[in-house]
Amino acid sequence: MLNPTGSDLLTDVRNRVASELDRHVGLITSLAVLNSGSVHPEGVGRVQNVLADALRTLGAVMRLEYPDPIDTVDHHGTSRAVGIGPLLHAIVRPDEPRRVMVAGHADTVFGPDHGFQEVRRDGDLLHGPGVADMKGGLVALLAALEVILERDLAPDLGIEVVISGDEETGSPSSIPTLNAVGRRACAALVVEPRMVGGGVARARAGSANLTFMVTGRSAHAGRALQEGRNAVGAAADLVGRVNSCSPGSVGVNIASLHGGDAFNAVPDRATVRMNLRSASVGDLEDAVDGARSHANSVAQDHEVHIDVRGGIHRPAKPWSEVTSRLASLVESVSTELGQPLDFIDTGGVCDGNNLAALGLGVIDTLGVQGMGIHTDAETTDVSTFADSVALLVGVIDRVATSPGIRPGVG
Secondary structure, rough: OOOOOOOOHHHHHHHHHHHHHHHHHHHHHHHOOOOOOOOOHHHHHHHHHHHHHHHHOOOEEEEEEEEOEEEOOOOOOOOEEEEOEEEEEEEEEEOOOOOEEEEEEEEEEOOOOOOOOOOEEOOOEEEEOOOOOOHHHHHHHHHHHHHHHHHHOOOEEEEEEEOOHHHHHOOOOOHHHHHHHHHHHEEEOOOOOOOOOOEEEEEOOOOEEEEEEEOOOEEEOOOOOHOOOOOHHHHHHHHHHHHOOOOOOOOOOOOOOEEEOOEOOOEOOOOOOEEEOOOOOHHHHHHHHHHHHHHHHHHHHHHOOOEEEEEEEOOOOOOOHHHHHHHHHHHHHHHHHHOOOEEEEOOOOOOOHHHHOOOOEEEEOOOOOEEOOOOOOOOOEEEHHHHHHHHHHHHHHHHHOOOOOOOOOO
């Protein structure tokens, strides 16, 4: 176990990982060149198999869960089933009743048809899809587990790992497993990439995804314009009302508006997708209810039908007492490493939102340092990889020796 300061051990861990940096970067690269977009379940499966082999070598007890396809709505308002890649669930030291949860995801936002597929290294910078979010974080987790087991750190703590295959789309199929594991855990750590500059996420906004399917009536735009019911016009009116009437604390992103085709035909179908975010639980709920109410009003005013799907998929994650206790451990370890951390509120969301809603203390940016995530400029600074691993090792060991780290009541 760590000594009262732990600085000597942490420095030794950092040096050990740094001495094997090329091996770890090689694994990040091999995972990043495997396309694992959320819409590419076969690719997600290939990544999960590599991770499963590595965890099996570490003696973890594991299984792959293959979820059923989920129903989605395309831009034409047509429902279709979409396959989801497998979820990897592994337990290190399964006989230990007290457990910490470590969560990650194997999927990226870059599908198999996206132009961003190659990985290249330029000095300390590694560029490529998922190198920061979060294949770099997954490799950091594997490296941390290697050290913990080799040195018999946190011997009385089970480490339960969940790596989902659909986090970038809101974890629709993974939430049941994430919640089940979270309810057994004393705390949750997520290896999402660190904030730009190396900080750690503090409070997070909540997020809601809504899809509005508008059905009107087609007609000739010249001969029978008044007989038509313009779905695109109704959709545009809906967008305007939601944008202008949502509370000021709510961010509204109109992600897409699709409908119509020919200039001389009244469009009878349109689909609007929007994302609403707010740090206020009540304001986000009010905004979702308001958007649904606007849809009803627009449907009446334009004499169309509007079907609404979706809702809040990531509840807001406020800064709680249980997370503050866990954050104190993170701060103590980072200080011993000589790298004090800033905790930063963010509008980004992740599985940490849902885990915190269970009453868990959650720190959800304990992965690698990077920038440009979700863009074709995604990069991780591999010179900081060993620091990230040492921090994760120290935090897990400190959780083991801190009986006060436990879920909040209720």
